[in-house]
Amino acid sequence: MVCLRRVWGVFAPFLLAALCACGSRGCGREPAAEGQKSSLPKEIAYVGRFDLGDSARFAWSGSTIRVRFEGASSIAVRLKVASPGYGFNPPELAYAIRVDDRPKAALAVNPGEARYELAHGLDPSTPHEIALTREAEAFAGIDALLAVELPEGGRFLPVPPRRHRLEVVGDSISAGYGILGANAQCRFSFATERASITYGALLGQALDADVTIVAWSGKGMLRNFDGTTEDTMPELFERTLPTEPTSTWKFGSPADAVIVNLGTNDWFGGGGRPLEIRAFEDTYVRFLHRVREVHPRAFVFVVSSPMLEDQMTPSGPGTASELSRKSLQRVVERRRAEGETRIEFVDLEPQGPNVGCDSHPNAESHRRMAARLEPSLRAQLDR
Incomplete structure (x- = not known):
């Protein structure tokens, strides 16, 4: 069995930096350069949480910009990319690109403002759709889309809506921490973090759903990995830009399904202090209750953590997996006793040897998580 203190020693250096990123007051908004103008066509479909103004600002994992056009053989964007700081290597920052729903090689980006070509050599006589997805998680900072550029003769088209809307609320697992890592020995880097191949993204592809990911490494429901109770996920859930406390999300487009994958850091963290289980529940x-308020039609899936396996915990007799599973089942039972009918507990299998950096789920684990969840989601969404 694995002791949670050993896990703390492995994760602590990175997670303390991630949890403290920008401080409790937020990173603040950088002023626009003098004379700077944006060129954002009204036809853009924004998937996730965006602060729309002169530019489209965003920070959550998996934030996606979908653009459809015709009459052009290429397309480019102007991005302003934040500097993540904390000694991380800026060239590791990346975006995923899909052209006509087929993945392309990752787009490497650098801090600062620059123009990036997303595709070229396309047939201008045929409509095309481009999806640009942020791979890095929230503490990397706030990026901004400044412009989308087509050559002369190109024309933007309305983007067809997906069939469903899915929201994932979680922590490092849902953000794709270490998903490309070769083994548990590698440490965090943006080079191994990929929101576009997490279980949430895979479910979106399988179910024809736009997916919003609200996730931050080290964050918990009651307490964060470092034991703090400030800026937990229930607080961050309310924000458009997670590092700006005053940016309030309006919840204008309710989801059809919500997956809540929280608790890993509540049980793992706390510096060895027991979790107050009743307070957690x-x-x-x-x-x-809050999820139901803002997503009145959604079916809610409360899921267990694949990272909680046979670790011993100071929070009670039994393993972290056993205790956390029973705790989540009690939570769901309480909601049902209150009259909630559109809720289900899904027990994800332990990840076993399928791990990436710092023992986080690798790509195979995420595929298994998606495969476990898909039948449950499909059964509810297809009704």
């Missing part, structure tokens, strides 16, 4: 129930 009370907080979880309150959060599910």
